[in-house]
Amino acid sequence: MKCAECNENLEIITGDFKSKNKSLGNITVPEISYTKCNNCGVILLDPEMAQKITTFKKRREIELIKRIPVGEFLTVTEATEVLEITKQAFSKNNKIKRNFIYNINMGKKKLYHRKSVELFKSTGDGRFLLSKQQKPSNKVEFKAQYDLKDFSSLLKGNNTADLYTTEEDYEEAAYA
Amino acid sequence: MADNFKNRLTNVNPKGHTQDKLKPYPLKRVKGLLKSGHYKINENALISAEEDFNWGPAEIMKCLLKLNSRHYVDDKKKNHYYKTEAHTQFPNTKMDYYKAEKIMEGFNIYTHFYISPSGDTLVISSFKEL
Numbered sequence: 434m435k436c437a438e439c440n441e442n443l444e445i446i447t448g449d450f451k452s453k454n455k456s457l458g459n460i461t462v463p464e465i466s467y468t469k470c471n472n473c474g475v476i477l478l479d480p481e482m483a484q485k486i487t488t489f490k491k492r493r494e495i496e497l498i499k500r501i502p503v504g505e506f507l508t509v510t511e512a513t514e515v516l517e518i519t520k521q522a523f524s525k526n527n528k529i530k531r532n533f534i535y536n537i538n539m540g541k542k543k544l545y546h547r548k549s550v551e552l553f554k555s556t557g558d559g560r561f562l563l564s565k566q567q568k569p570s571n572k573v574e575f576k577a578q579y580d581l582k583d584f585s586s587l588l589k590g591n592n593t594a595d596l597y598t599t600e601e602d603y604e605e606a607a608y609a
Numbered sequence: 610m611a612d613n614f615k616n617r618l619t620n621v622n623p624k625g626h627t628q629d630k631l632k633p634y635p636l637k638r639v640k641g642l643l644k645s646g647h648y649k650i651n652e653n654a655l656i657s658a659e660e661d662f663n664w665g666p667a668e669i670m671k672c673l674l675k676l677n678s679r680h681y682v683d684d685k686k687k688n689h690y691y692k693t694e695a696h697t698q699f700p701n702t703k704m705d706y707y708k709a710e711k712i713m714e715g716f717n718i719y720t721h722f723y724i725s726p727s728g729d730t731l732v733i734s735s736f737k738e739l
């Protein structure tokens with residue numbers, strides 16, 4: 434197959450796939466097969482691989498949202514007050530239904546992240562970078578940048594929202 | 610009305626010459642390739658679908674299966690087909706453009722795709738908010 438942009442040959446690559454996401458920043462998804470044009474950089478994905486990337490990102494996003502202290506979340510009533518809309522308008526909003534506002538389930542109730550609600554009010558998109566730091570590009574760089582003791586203190590800390598983007602290396606180091 | 614019809618049959622190429630307007634890929638064929646999994650998504654299309662709608666490939670496919678071939682300019686609320694252009698790189702290949710308002714979950718989408726010269730793969734080049 435040829436590249437649609439520059440008509441050069443496409444190369445099939447299998448391995449770590451670098452992608453980006455509003456919530457996670459730059460992330461690496463392991464074991465992805467994709468087609469790449471080495472000339473212009475266009476990347477094509479099979480449906481299975483695209484789904485794998487999406488599932489990976491969603492799972493990571495949920496993991497990070499769950500680490501945010503419950504105190505930072507609002508009830509539906511509180512969220513509608515912030516947004517200055519009715520509960521009906523809130524429940525019918527397509528973007529809210531599509532999780533443009535970070536939320537968690539507490540039993541049968543859904544709670545919405547305060548900052549995300551406020552951001553949604555001002556921009557129409559409540560998603561923001563959940564991790565303050567980007568993962569270093571390789572393991573050596575990663576180990577040089579962070580000491581394991583720093584990680585354990587970070588994990589024990591109260592401000593769980595400050596956790597770094599979880600990646601394979603991060604988990605490897607954290608549980609070592 | 611007659612002018613509209615005439616405009617649909619001709620097209621102006623970059624040199625200013627009128628030429629026969631390209632026919633779009635039959636949606637039946639496009640949807641057949643989608644259903645059989647013979648399609649690829651450009652990474653940028655996947656990212657913009659996620660950014661604009663929080664959709665993944667499953668939702669992209671579901672949405673594309675809802676497209677109709679009626680001209681968008683005739684009824685922007687109900688019709689989706691926008692235009693067809695010759696592919697810039699592949700001879701005998703064209704790119705179909707669609708605009709669809711409130712097609713799924715109330716979102717308005719803009720997409721363009723083509724079928725690879727070999728004819729066995731649909732390539733979704735773009736998928737974003739209209």
